[in-house]
Amino acid sequence: MSNRINLSKDFDVVSEVLETLRFKGTIFFKSELAAPWGMYLDTTSYPRFHIAIKGGFVLGMKNTDNLISIKEMEVLMLPLGDAHWIADKPGRNLISSEEAGKACELGKPFFQIGEITTHLLCGMIQYDEQAAHPLLSSFSDIIHIPHNEISPAVWQLVKLIESEISSEVAKRSALVDRLTEALFLKLLQEKVLHNKESEGFIAALNDRRLSVALQILHEHLQQNWTLQELADEVGMSRATLVRHFRETVGLAPMEYLTHWRLTKALSYIKYTSYKLERIAEMIGFSSAQSLSKAFKKKYNASPMSVRK
Numbered sequence: 651m652s653n654r655i656n657l658s659k660d661f662d663v664v665s666e667v668l669e670t671l672r673f674k675g676t677i678f679f680k681s682e683l684a685a686p687w688g689m690y691l692d693t694t695s696y697p698r699f700h701i702a703i704k705g706g707f708v709l710g711m712k713n714t715d716n717l718i719s720i721k722e723m724e725v726l727m728l729p730l731g732d733a734h735w736i737a738d739k740p741g742r743n744l745i746s747s748e749e750a751g752k753a754c755e756l757g758k759p760f761f762q763i764g765e766i767t768t769h770l771l772c773g774m775i776q777y778d779e780q781a782a783h784p785l786l787s788s789f790s791d792i793i794h795i796p797h798n799e800i801s802p803a804v805w806q807l808v809k810l811i812e813s814e815i816s817s818e819v820a821k822r823s824a825l826v827d828r829l830t831e832a833l834f835l836k837l838l839q840e841k842v843l844h845n846k847e848s849e850g851f852i853a854a855l856n857d858r859r860l861s862v863a864l865q866i867l868h869e870h871l872q873q874n875w876t877l878q879e880l881a882d883e884v885g886m887s888r889a890t891l892v893r894h895f896r897e898t899v900g901l902a903p904m905e906y907l908t909h910w911r912l913t914k915a916l917s918y919i920k921y922t923s924y925k926l927e928r929i930a931e932m933i934g935f936s937s938a939q940s941l942s943k944a945f946k947k948k949y950n951a952s953p954m955s956v957r958k
Contacts, residue, residue: 655883657862661869663855664843667785668835670917671777675830679751679772680815687761687768688737688744697729697775697789699834700736701808704769707736711792723797725804725837729789738768747772771808773830778920780949781913784900788850795841804840807833854898859884863895867907871914872934877904907934912948915941919953926953 679689682704691698700707706721712733717740720726728734735744745760753760811829843852854860863884867875880903881888895903911933918929926938935941945953 655866655870657865657869661865663861663864663868664785664838665835666868667783668777668831670914671781671783671786672917672921673775673777673831673834675773675775675827675832675834677771677773677811677815677826677830679747679754679770680812681750681754681759681761681770682766683738683761683768683770684764685738685761685767686742688735688742689747689750690735690744691733691747693733694731694774695779696731696777697727697834698731699725699727699773699837701725701771701773702768703771703808703812705738705767707738707768707770708740709734709736710740718792718794720794721797723800723805725795725800727793727795727837727841728791729786729793730791732791736770771811773834775831775834778917781916783910783913784851784906787900788848788852789842793841795837799841801836801840804833804836807836851899854895857894857898859886859891860895860898863891863903867903867910871907871911872932874934875904875907908944911935912945915945915953916949916956919945919957 700709700720702720702722702724704722706719706724709718709720709726710716718726737744750760807829811826811833814823814826814829842848843855845852846856848856854864863880866880866883877888877892881891884891886894892902895901895906899906901909914933915929915935918924918932919926924932926941930936930938930941933941935944942953945951949956
């Protein structure tokens, strides 16, 4: 590495992406269920997950006969928000998860007649859909995490979430949302982000030189980078860096840099009161005018109209 650039050991590219995209967690269903039970969940653009705290369940996807069996203390993640159903066994009558969730909030949960067989916790992670990022497209449609691959830290978060939801103070709270976000990130870190068979942006994070390139661009966003400078920092030729970066991330390094700068600009404009001149300085644009021009081209709207 060049002496010009010092990278922080504590800087986390994924955490910054999730924060910039305004990832917000919520638990939309928590209940102890007696068989027979079954729910369907419509398609959404947001990641969802199901945790079998006690007992297990079966999951089926739309337009396929393939079933996934989830055992006790296992997790199933659906990062792409595909439509699916869950039940104690196939062939059950299904109600919507929205209807089941509302019944729980009213203190009149469904599926309570008979012996309790399943304790289920279901969560969702929402984000600013206008702020797209290659990380989102690198997830697989289904991620099954067996019990032996889940750390004690995950279950500690689950217990905290359950405790907060069960409190008499509030059935829904900001703390539950924050804990849900932490739980989702922890699951990603343990099962997805360090997966050697990953693809796309996640694969780039697991590549020694590409991960350095990404951290440089994220941590030193305001610097006026050239392709040659970035290649020198990671120890690759310009051609090799461009080819390898594009094949893995889906964009060339300088294209990604512009994309990320404008994603950060969108976040600053929507969620802060910073003036455009200050934002331009923070993310590496030469002026507010140049930022405004690039912003309009990408989002088909002016910065001020988005802020309003």
